[in-house]
Amino acid sequence: MRPQTEAELAQIVAGLTAPVRIRGGGTRGVPGPEAELDISGLSGITLYEPGALTLVAKAGTPVAEIEAALAAEGQRLAFEPMDHRGLMGTEGTPTIGGVVAGNISGPRRIQAGAARDFLLGVRYVDGMGQVISNGGRVMKNVTGYDLVKLMAGSWGTLGVLSEVSLKVLPKAETQTTLAISVPDAGSAVRALSVGLGSPYEVTGAAYDPASGQALVRIEGFEASVAYRAEALSRLFAPFGKVARLEDDPWPGIRDVAPFHGREGDVWRISVKPGDAPELAARCKAEALQFDWGGGLIWALMPTGTDLRARLGEFAGHATLIRGDRTQHAMFQPEPAPLAALSRGLRQQFDPKGLFNPGLMG
Numbered sequence: 001m002r003p004q005t006e007a008e009l010a011q012i013v014a015g016l017t018a019p020v021r022i023r024g025g026g027t028r029g030v031p032g033p034e035a036e037l038d039i040s041g042l043s044g045i046t047l048y049e050p051g052a053l054t055l056v057a058k059a060g061t062p063v064a065e066i067e068a069a070l071a072a073e074g075q076r077l078a079f080e081p082m083d084h085r086g087l088m089g090t091e092g093t094p095t096i097g098g099v100v101a102g103n104i105s106g107p108r109r110i111q112a113g114a115a116r117d118f119l120l121g122v123r124y125v126d127g128m129g130q131v132i133s134n135g136g137r138v139m140k141n142v143t144g145y146d147l148v149k150l151m152a153g154s155w156g157t158l159g160v161l162s163e164v165s166l167k168v169l170p171k172a173e174t175q176t177t178l179a180i181s182v183p184d185a186g187s188a189v190r191a192l193s194v195g196l197g198s199p200y201e202v203t204g205a206a207y208d209p210a211s212g213q214a215l216v217r218i219e220g221f222e223a224s225v226a227y228r229a230e231a232l233s234r235l236f237a238p239f240g241k242v243a244r245l246e247d248d249p250w251p252g253i254r255d256v257a258p259f260h261g262r263e264g265d266v267w268r269i270s271v272k273p274g275d276a277p278e279l280a281a282r283c284k285a286e287a288l289q290f291d292w293g294g295g296l297i298w299a300l301m302p303t304g305t306d307l308r309a310r311l312g313e314f315a316g317h318a319t320l321i322r323g324d325r326t327q328h329a330m331f332q333p334e335p336a337p338l339a340a341l342s343r344g345l346r347q348q349f350d351p352k353g354l355f356n357p358g359l360m361g
Contacts, residue, residue: 014129
């Protein structure tokens with residue numbers, strides 16, 4: 001099923017009698033029924049006003065098409081969505097609907113915010129085949145704002161997105177990355193915390209245990225970047241040798257490039273940065289990568305590992321990004337009160353249980 005218009009999408013959903021798996025570009029490996037609802041036919045930028053910093057696109061629009069249009073005007077998606085293809089071993093084309101549905105946000109989230117923070121409005125089809133419009137197309141119109149945010153990160157379980165409205169931002173004039181040589185994860189997180197707590201507007205804070213380097217990104221006007229880089233270098237000096245990188249490591253950090261082409265399961269752990277070193281040690285992982293100042297840990301684990309059992313209770317959650325999701329649920333099991341609330345929301349939005357049931361464990 002591959003609708004070409006929103007009306008056709010609504011008609012298809014209204015006639016469904018069995019669950020379906022929603023597919024955009026097919027890059028994120030969403031589990032579920034064999035029956036597939038492919039929304040890639042709903043494609044195209046329908047409104048772009050660079051002066052108003054707003055863009056509206058159909059949900060199946062390739063992210064690359066949107067980024068090219070923005071780049072031509074010196075603008076960008078500030079939340080820096082990752083490309084899952086290398087990590088998942090998938091092909092296809094990432095779509096903006098998939099990015100919004102998964103709330104896919106990259107290293108700049110610590111400074112700019114997540115995908116949902118840039119979402120101004122949505123159009124979607126609910127489980128009864130009704131077309132719902134919520135929010136607006138400009139930043140001043142925030143009608144139904146909470147519902148707009150609810151759709152971001154719902155992974156298609158509440159409705160099938162047909163159109164999204166986004167706030168965009170100007171692209172930075174320049175950037176630089178500082179690399180601090182550190183002996184361990186604890187030192188790395190402490191150094192990154194110093195950078196994030198400084199007034200120097202850090203837009204990336206990561207740690208690569210394999211290289212022993214904590215990485216900090218600064219963006220903006222050239223003179224400002226130079227000044228802040230010098231100031232941060234002095235702040236970081238007590239932690240280890242500080243150097244400036246010539247290459248840009250952030251696309252690789254965003255896409256977890258060190259795990260590409262490697263066997264094993266991939267887990268994504270959200271945690272308080274201060275807890276990250278101890279929690280990472282508990283993983284006993286084959287490889288690790290830290291982002292968001294330690295608030296995000298990527299772990300490459302032996303195939304079939306029950307990482308949640310290995311970690312035990314902690315303040316955060318572990319998501320299985322790549323692995324057998326019939327053996328281990330993709331998402332961290334919710335506490336009973338929150339699980340009941342989630343079921344109630346899905347019942348209201350999708351009473352027949354049609355959308356992406358494979359994500360519910």
